[in-house]
Amino acid sequence: MMPGATHGAPSVAFFDFDGTLTKSDTLMPFLKYVVGSPTYYTKLALVSPVLAAYLAKVLRNDLAKQLVLRHYLANQDIGVLRTKGDRFSHDIVPTMLRPEGMDRLRWHQKLGHICVLVSASLDVYLNSWAHNENFDDVICTQLQLDSSKRNGKIIDKNCFGKEKSARIELWKKGKILGETFAYGDTLGDVPMLSSVDHGYMWNRKQGKFVPFT
Template sequence: MSQNDASNNRPVAFFDFDGTLTTGDTLMPFLKFVVGTPTYYAKLALVSPVLAAYFAKLLRNDIAKQIVLKQYLAGYHIDDLFERGQRFSEEVIPTMLRPEGMERLRWHKEQGHECVLVSASMDVYLNDWAQREGFSEVICTALEKDASGHVSGSIQGENCYGKEKHRRVVQWQSGKYLTDTYAYGDTSGDVPMLTAVKSGYLWKKDKFYSI
């Protein structure tokens, strides 16, 4: 085994973000942080039917998400969003962390395991937080931008959710000589990712259960 193969041999833990490492959704709080409270609630009234259709399972996750993102973020420059995302990750995310999820993350880091963040949430705020928490990589949803760097609210490729999470985790593992692999999630949308590893854990009520 080459030195490069050996470096790929350590255990890897994949973590969902919203609801697993945090106590709830972070996208809407981020949008509120970007546009401010008055604008947030004014736009929320416009997108409420979309959110209601999504929660009623009448609208696909990716479609609902892009409608919401276009309403809130269209016209922003990507650099501006990354700057606001950094501040959001420093000021807001620490107040939303789930102690049990962070305990699992810290345990894996103490064991010397590689940790990868896998989320449907946005890179504009996840990248900074993940770097500070010692993740080796972030697999998530990213915004499309035009030649001048402005966003429309559309996302690049597929939303990193459900089967897409599974596909990206399998792709990430491809060609690596991995021993033990772990994954943590909290919803049915994470189950496909949990089946892509040797040890998958789903958060239910007050603890992580092996699936």
């Protein structure tokens, strides 16, 4: 049974995106959407060693991501990228959503809880999607602007692992809050789940969110 709503100070729920509110990763589908299939697969051959090194745990998540983004997004016109990000959030993301994750989001929203999206995915499409789904705030990885173009670099750190919990603590600073909740699906979400009153991890075998202990 899900915990009930608190009284007094507002409760807040933090949601991971990829694999929690969606059924799978959205970054690579977004990059494919931006550059088109032919270019996507050509570049994929070039970044495959990077992805393999990350999967083998010999290359950090943030470094691997930075290298992939530079290959795909360097010199992308910011206006075009924003337009494609909006379209991706409207046309593609809805087809990737996990019903159980969205049910949790709606439950918290119905109770009037503050809902915050916390993701390593990119602001260029997350901000639009989160706005349409009535999130109160977004904490995510941000792309760096280089004049009128994106240079494929990210601002500060990739919002992953310990960085998620660090940004949540920064977001909470100075706020008076009630109970805190968080939802995730991978080990990268453990720091976030450990930093709240009620953490839930998506269990693939059971097909549901289970309390994180």
